[in-house]
Amino acid sequence: MVFDWFKRNKSLPAGETFAEEALPPATVATIPEDAPKGLFSRLRQGLARSREQLAGGVGRLVLGKKVIDADLLEDLEALLLQADLGSAATREVMDSVTERVRRKELTDPAALQAALRESLLDILRPRAQPWSPEKGHSQVLLMVGINGAGKTTTIGKLAARWKAEGFTVVLAAGDTFRAAAVEQLQGWGRRAQVPVVAQGTGADSASVIFDALTTTRARGNDLLIADTAGRLHTQGHLMEELKKIRRVLGKQDPEAPQQIWLVLDAGTGQNALNQARQFHDAVGLTGICITKLDGTAKGGVVAAIAKALPIPIRYIGVGEQVEDLRPFDPESFVDALFAESKS
Numbered sequence: 001m002v003f004d005w006f007k008r009n010k011s012l013p014a015g016e017t018f019a020e021e022a023l024p025p026a027t028v029a030t031i032p033e034d035a036p037k038g039l040f041s042r043l044r045q046g047l048a049r050s051r052e053q054l055a056g057g058v059g060r061l062v063l064g065k066k067v068i069d070a071d072l073l074e075d076l077e078a079l080l081l082q083a084d085l086g087s088a089a090t091r092e093v094m095d096s097v098t099e100r101v102r103r104k105e106l107t108d109p110a111a112l113q114a115a116l117r118e119s120l121l122d123i124l125r126p127r128a129q130p131w132s133p134e135k136g137h138s139q140v141l142l143m144v145g146i147n148g149a150g151k152t153t154t155i156g157k158l159a160a161r162w163k164a165e166g167f168t169v170v171l172a173a174g175d176t177f178r179a180a181a182v183e184q185l186q187g188w189g190r191r192a193q194v195p196v197v198a199q200g201t202g203a204d205s206a207s208v209i210f211d212a213l214t215t216t217r218a219r220g221n222d223l224l225i226a227d228t229a230g231r232l233h234t235q236g237h238l239m240e241e242l243k244k245i246r247r248v249l250g251k252q253d254p255e256a257p258q259q260i261w262l263v264l265d266a267g268t269g270q271n272a273l274n275q276a277r278q279f280h281d282a283v284g285l286t287g288i289c290i291t292k293l294d295g296t297a298k299g300g301v302v303a304a305i306a307k308a309l310p311i312p313i314r315y316i317g318v319g320e321q322v323e324d325l326r327p328f329d330p331e332s333f334v335d336a337l338f339a340e341s342k343s
């Protein structure tokens, strides 16, 4: 609808947020250039509670121990479960550590932390598949997840990141259910200087996103990121709504949406696995973002998700600032968990 107006009038209706050119340059959000040191220390800081639980926990377990015996291994297993690695990832780590102890490759309790680090990397590495928009392809990234997982915030951070990298991005306010969601997305749009296509609360989400794709294609922009209302993975009719969005977009571009990412709150622990399985069954996920790792000691859930699901982990959130959304890099994630500085 906005686009029809745009085509007719070559300008936008009053109050419409689609005109990025009209926004003051001072509000541009950019990714700071102080990487990698500054960003790595933010990651370390964000993962402080999980580090205390996991690396700190192992440190306390091995304190004063001379050998790796069955008791120590049992305590390690309990610690991994407490850190929310889940049963499958815990089993993989324990099998690997136990085998190395049996072969006498691992004898010193002090080396346990390094062994754990390596096992975690084995689990996480296959899930690190970075994704970036492609110039001029007008692709669609649909963001889904339960209420409050961090979808809108993650979209805002991604828009700022990709805009700063030189991509042209459009946002669709497809969360037409929560009154503040449209405003929240428009706020992110203003800060990142990207257009937001929106209709009122209660509008049909599929229609908003369809319109936004029309706009994105007409402008020849690189990417449309579409917000959706939070929904429980157990609410069948709301999962049907996501399928409808996919069908409707397909009428305009049979390949859209090219990406469907699930946003998971790390604090939901093992329930995140159920959410991921059910969203994946319903709409076929191509990526996962794990938010709020800064608010939990259970960062081990990243390994649980990596082990249980063959879906790339695209980004992790370790705070509320734009630079706190980090591309998922297993090495720096594990370094930050075990407090080894890269610099």
Ligand SMILES: Nc1nc2c(ncn2[C@@H]2O[C@H](COP(=O)(O)OP(=O)(O)OP(=O)(O)O)[C@@H](O)[C@H]2O)c(=O)[nH]1
Residues within 6 Å of the ligand: 145, 146, 147, 148, 149, 150, 151, 152, 153, 154, 175, 178, 181, 229, 230, 231, 263, 291, 292, 293, 294, 295, 316, 317, 318, 319, 320, 324
């Ligand atoms: N500490 C922290 N807070 C985060 C992170 N990501 C998102 N949040 C916060 O989580 C809260 C919920 O985020 P939203 O983006 O509104 O969540 P949503 O999934 O869009 O919510 P619904 O529209 O209700 O489905 C906000 O206060 C965000 O600032 C993160 O990585 N760390």
